[in-house]
Amino acid sequence: MSTPSGETTYYPEVEQSERLGAWSGKSVPRKEDKRLLKGQGAFVDDLWMHRQGHVHFVRSPHAHARIVSVDVSRCEAVAGVYATLTGEEVGLLQQPFFQMAPEPAGLMKDYCLAVGKARYMGEPVACVLAESAELARDAAALVEVVYEPLAVVVDGIATIEPQAPVLHEEIGSNVAWHGLYDYGDVDWALEHADHVVRIDRLHFHRFSSTPLETTGALVNWDPGTGVVEFRSNNQMPMFAAMFIGPAIGLGVDHMQFSSQDIGGGFGIKITSYTYLTALALLSRKAGRPVKWSESRWEHLVASAHGNERTFLDIEVPVMSDGTILGFKVRAFDDAGAYLRYEPLGAVIWSQVVPGNYRFKHVRVDYTETLTNKCPVGPNRGYSRLQHLWLIERIVDVVAKELNFDRVALRKLNYVQPEEFPYETPNGCIYDSGDYPAMLDQVLELIDYEGARARQLASAGSGKRIGIGIGSTLDSGTNNFGQSRIINSALPFSGNGEAAVVRLDLYGEVTVTIGTSPQGQGHETTAAQVTADILGCSPDQVHVVAGYNKAANTYVGFSGTYASQFAVTGLGAVMGAAERLRGEIVKVGACMLGAEESDIELADGFVRLAANPQAAIPFIGIAATVFANVAELPGELADSVTLNCRYVYRPPFTVPDHETKRGKLTLTYASQVHAAVVEVDDETGQVTILDYAAVDECGRKVNPKIVEGQVHGATAHGIGAALYESFEYDADGQLLNSTFMDYHAATSLDVPHIRTGEIECPSPFTPNGAKGMGEGGGAPLSTIASAIEDALPHGAHIVYDTHNNAERVYELLRSAAAAGPRGVEVVSR
Amino acid sequence: MATEGAAVHVIDVTVNGVPHSTAVPARRLLEHFIRETLGLRGTHIGCDTGNCGACSVICDGQLIKSCMMLAVQADGCEIETIESLGDGPDGLDPIQQAFKEHHGLQCGYCTPGIVLNAKTLLAENPHPSEAEIRRALKGNICRCTGYVNIVRSIEAAAGAQGE
Numbered sequence A: 001m002s003t004p005s006g007e008t009t010y011y012p013e014v015e016q017s018e019r020l021g022a023w024s025g026k027s028v029p030r031k032e033d034k035r036l037l038k039g040q041g042a043f044v045d046d047l048w049m050h051r052q053g054h055v056h057f058v059r060s061p062h063a064h065a066r067i068v069s070v071d072v073s074r075c076e077a078v079a080g081v082y083a084t085l086t087g088e089e090v091g092l093l094q095q096p097f098f099q100m101a102p103e104p105a106g107l108m109k110d111y112c113l114a115v116g117k118a119r120y121m122g123e124p125v126a127c128v129l130a131e132s133a134e135l136a137r138d139a140a141a142l143v144e145v146v147y148e149p150l151a152v153v154v155d156g157i158a159t160i161e162p163q164a165p166v167l168h169e170e171i172g173s174n175v176a177w178h179g180l181y182d183y184g185d186v187d188w189a190l191e192h193a194d195h196v197v198r199i200d201r202l203h204f205h206r207f208s209s210t211p212l213e214t215t216g217a218l219v220n221w222d223p224g225t226g227v228v229e230f231r232s233n234n235q236m237p238m239f240a241a242m243f244i245g246p247a248i249g250l251g252v253d254h255m256q257f258s259s260q261d262i263g264g265g266f267g268i269k270i271t272s273y274t275y276l277t278a279l280a281l282l283s284r285k286a287g288r289p290v291k292w293s294e295s296r297w298e299h300l301v302a303s304a305h306g307n308e309r310t311f312l313d314i315e316v317p318v319m320s321d322g323t324i325l326g327f328k329v330r331a332f333d334d335a336g337a338y339l340r341y342e343p344l345g346a347v348i349w350s351q352v353v354p355g356n357y358r359f360k361h362v363r364v365d366y367t368e369t370l371t372n373k374c375p376v377g378p379n380r381g382y383s384r385l386q387h388l389w390l391i392e393r394i395v396d397v398v399a400k401e402l403n404f405d406r407v408a409l410r411k412l413n414y415v416q417p418e419e420f421p422y423e424t425p426n427g428c429i430y431d432s433g434d435y436p437a438m439l440d441q442v443l444e445l446i447d448y449e450g451a452r453a454r455q456l457a458s459a460g461s462g463k464r465i466g467i468g469i470g471s472t473l474d475s476g477t478n479n480f481g482q483s484r485i486i487n488s489a490l491p492f493s494g495n496g497e498a499a500v501v502r503l504d505l506y507g508e509v510t511v512t513i514g515t516s517p518q519g520q521g522h523e524t525t526a527a528q529v530t531a532d533i534l535g536c537s538p539d540q541v542h543v544v545a546g547y548n549k550a551a552n553t554y555v556g557f558s559g560t561y562a563s564q565f566a567v568t569g570l571g572a573v574m575g576a577a578e579r580l581r582g583e584i585v586k587v588g589a590c591m592l593g594a595e596e597s598d599i600e601l602a603d604g605f606v607r608l609a610a611n612p613q614a615a616i617p618f619i620g621i622a623a624t625v626f627a628n629v630a631e632l633p634g635e636l637a638d639s640v641t642l643n644c645r646y647v648y649r650p651p652f653t654v655p656d657h658e659t660k661r662g663k664l665t666l667t668y669a670s671q672v673h674a675a676v677v678e679v680d681d682e683t684g685q686v687t688i689l690d691y692a693a694v695d696e697c698g699r700k701v702n703p704k705i706v707e708g709q710v711h712g713a714t715a716h717g718i719g720a721a722l723y724e725s726f727e728y729d730a731d732g733q734l735l736n737s738t739f740m741d742y743h744a745a746t747s748l749d750v751p752h753i754r755t756g757e758i759e760c761p762s763p764f765t766p767n768g769a770k771g772m773g774e775g776g777g778a779p780l781s782t783i784a785s786a787i788e789d790a791l792p793h794g795a796h797i798v799y800d801t802h803n804n805a806e807r808v809y810e811l812l813r814s815a816a817a818a819g820p821r822g823v824e825v826v827s828r
Numbered sequence B: 001m002a003t004e005g006a007a008v009h010v011i012d013v014t015v016n017g018v019p020h021s022t023a024v025p026a027r028r029l030l031e032h033f034i035r036e037t038l039g040l041r042g043t044h045i046g047c048d049t050g051n052c053g054a055c056s057v058i059c060d061g062q063l064i065k066s067c068m069m070l071a072v073q074a075d076g077c078e079i080e081t082i083e084s085l086g087d088g089p090d091g092l093d094p095i096q097q098a099f100k101e102h103h104g105l106q107c108g109y110c111t112p113g114i115v116l117n118a119k120t121l122l123a124e125n126p127h128p129s130e131a132e133i134r135r136a137l138k139g140n141i142c143r144c145t146g147y148v149n150i151v152r153s154i155e156a157a158a159g160a161q162g163e
Helices: A033-037 A087-093 A133-140 A186-192 A237-248 A273-286 A296-302 A345-352 A384-402 A406-413 A435-445 A448-457 A480-486 A522-534 A565-592 A618-627 A634-639 A703-722 A775-790 A805-817 B030-037 B094-101 B111-124 B130-137 B148-162
Strands: A053-059 A065-071 A081-086 A124-130 A144-149 A175-183 A195-204 A216-221 A228-232 A255-259 A290-293 A308-318 A326-334 A361-369 A463-478 A497-503 A509-513 A541-543 A599-602 A605-608 A611-617 A643-648 A665-680 A686-696 A754-757 A823-827 B008-015 B018-025 B056-059 B062-065 B078-080
Touching (some): A053 A273, A124 A273, A175 A345, A175 A480, A186 A308, A186 A326, A186 A361, A216 A273, A237 A255, A273 A290, A345 A384, A345 A480, A384 A775, A384 A823, A406 A435, A406 A463, A435 A463, A448 A665, A463 A775, A497 A565, A497 A618, A509 A565, A522 A541, A565 A605, A565 A618, A565 A634, A565 A643, A611 A618, A665 A703, A665 A805, A703 A775, A703 B148, B056 B111, B062 B111, B094 B111, B094 B148
Parallel strands (some): A053 A290, A326 A361, B008 B078
Antiparallel strands (some): A065 A144, A081 A124, A195 A308, A195 A823, A216 A290, A463 A665, A497 A509, A497 A643, B008 B018, B056 B062
8 A cells, every 4th residue: 555655555653662672682581491490390291180090092003094993892991091082982072173274175074083084194093091101001002993904195296196095085185275376477477588497396395393392281171160171282272272162062261271381392282282182072081180291203103294395397487687587386285184274384385475585476386285194283484484495496596507696696686675665476565674684694604705615625525515595584473364365264364462461469560471482481571571661670570481371361363383472472561561551650640749741660660750769669559559549549549450451463454365465474584594514425414514594583672582593493494404304105104203213403413503693673563573483494495505506517406305315315426327407497 | 901010119219319218110211200209390201212311310420311211220329300400599500500691491391401411511521622512412302492502501501610
């Protein structure tokens, strides 16, 4: 939209708080740390309830099988076994989970235990409750399940061929979602470009950021009140409630969710609602609290994996000066066996359609498919990192094939600093940034010129040096209205978070938030902004740890996910703190016999700005309102509660289903990474010699926490690029299902990470911050780029996100084979 | 059906200076003895296969993974868990203090094991190089920090120790 003056405006003007600064922006040590360092955190497996039983799940060894019968009689006969629950019972007790996909995939019948058929290895088919975890496991071995194995499909593209076995008969095919995203005019661009670069196939592999704490829960269906208590490490409890409630007939008022400390989530703990449902039914049946702690094997085979995506028939129109006009591609996203957060991934990538670039013409023919593999769930960088990796591969391949300098090509095509706010071809608004400056900084951090010299010097040594660059976006604060792009009937839009800031009787400042942190330091940063607004120290602010639906406040979007706390969570805290400040000032002015405009808050006192000696401590305000209220004029007493709630709401509108356009996220943090790698010519082994990441996430609330997030996201990307990949065989057996063989990156695998930063405050958020923490999967692009840079002339392009020694060895040998390289250029 | 390994043995084990004479099932892992029998919940479980180190404790002065040892094997041993640390001012010992100052933890799940790892490392090698720290940490997986600030924290703790 345009104002009468002709200036483009993107969102209503945001008033940025002027009170932040004394504490915000400083690396205040974390309030959470003491209890965690002393082993006094309360993780889900640390909790227990009187009379609790322990749960063990019986799981399908087959990737696809009809369940002929489940016999629990021998199991139930064991002394100490309290109850069992089978898929057959679940079929009667549970309505299928709500599906976000439109029909026909929306017809999918998904239950908390397999009903009739198991569709991936490890799918739970029954569960056993017993007096100890050991007994539950032993007794579960006595559950006799007769399976009739069925044909298996594990390939995310072959699964839509007519001969492929259909997973869900009610859908009729293995297509979960299909849609065409078509922006600009890519046909025109391909026709008028000086060069067209064609890439056959790129593959983004399946991995998980696999938190160190597995999924778990302590669930109690209280027979007296009918309230079900879920003490769990689910990281998006209100989303879970939306699935569990209708499935088993529970009102949200009859579901109590809580968590204190969560041992990492990274998105993987969003879709645990299926397990929570089974545990609720089991608790009701047994009349006992039930406790479940997932084993690592269970976590790897049957919690959630990140999305695997294959890109086919990529065509990139390029002008002779290096301007890349856009691209077209067919994308196949493999959702695994069920849609538990999907098909949201089929739209979420479109938050970053052109990546960091000024591409105008983009066509993505997107298909999401079902296979006999573990269902996917959001995993750090969810759905955007796949697309961003595609884009960075495109840029590198174009540079190499057309002999452009990779750095110069990026700078030429980047969205330029003066172009912000920048509108993408699908109507998203990039709020702020300076990608060329970030690229310059990151290259300086790895001593780019020096690395190039080392590369030349290494020629013929058997150790090839490669330098890689990866630029990505970390889009944050979702507009849930984007779900309507995949299904116009979905009743979601906007976003928000709630907080309460209150003054307690003795002057304590207490904050509660609707978020469910997993190590992001919410207690600390919420205390920092509250302290700024109330004129006190973060030490005087008690932020209640963790999520608690009954005790804290919440909205439907509450939780911790998708790079948004700095905006939504802190936006809510700031709003609530401002309201409390207003009340404190009002009461203080009355007690000091002054005008409100004469009052200031400082050091935990309300005082006269002109005469700081005339001061009342917070306890004086609180004690008067709560316990000496007759001293106050009635009108004033009636107008204050010292218990102030605020819901932060980003200024979103509903995106358009037909055109697939809209403002899908509020903020766009960005990262540019660079790496120097050494590739062993004999073995294909890749060693990272140097690594740097430059981050931009608007105004930082706590720089040390931000840097920690950069490190963590980088480590996940490096792990995925070189070490972590879920490998299924043709029978759908997961071949690496423990930490013995799924190699979670260690301290020897992750190098020292140099970090740099620039700051481009977001004009759209109340504190200038941008959500961050996902990093956009930058190392996946960076390491692919570096390996390709190290390969001999004539080698095949790097076509996969995962490049273990074996794959790199093949790439090294491909040069001599002089076969197809996976790319061709047509120039006119 | 009798639960396999249900035979019970009495073990004498000292944990954080407190002697325990306790009957434990033969199959019970040391980590479950610590967490469930003794109720010391600072020792965490992350992988069941001895890879992640969340269950690390110190046994007779050596860092071990308590998921790789049966409780009965600890008969006669002295065990230190994370609960034994932190008598210093502010309730944190210098290693824990260094982790707090250098943001050496995020979710905190791996942290007890890593702090005990650092304690044994610094006892053996008071001034480790970065490479030595990284080698020592290899058996303790952290999914949050990328290890950078863990290394910094241990370097800082070593520095403070030398003062």
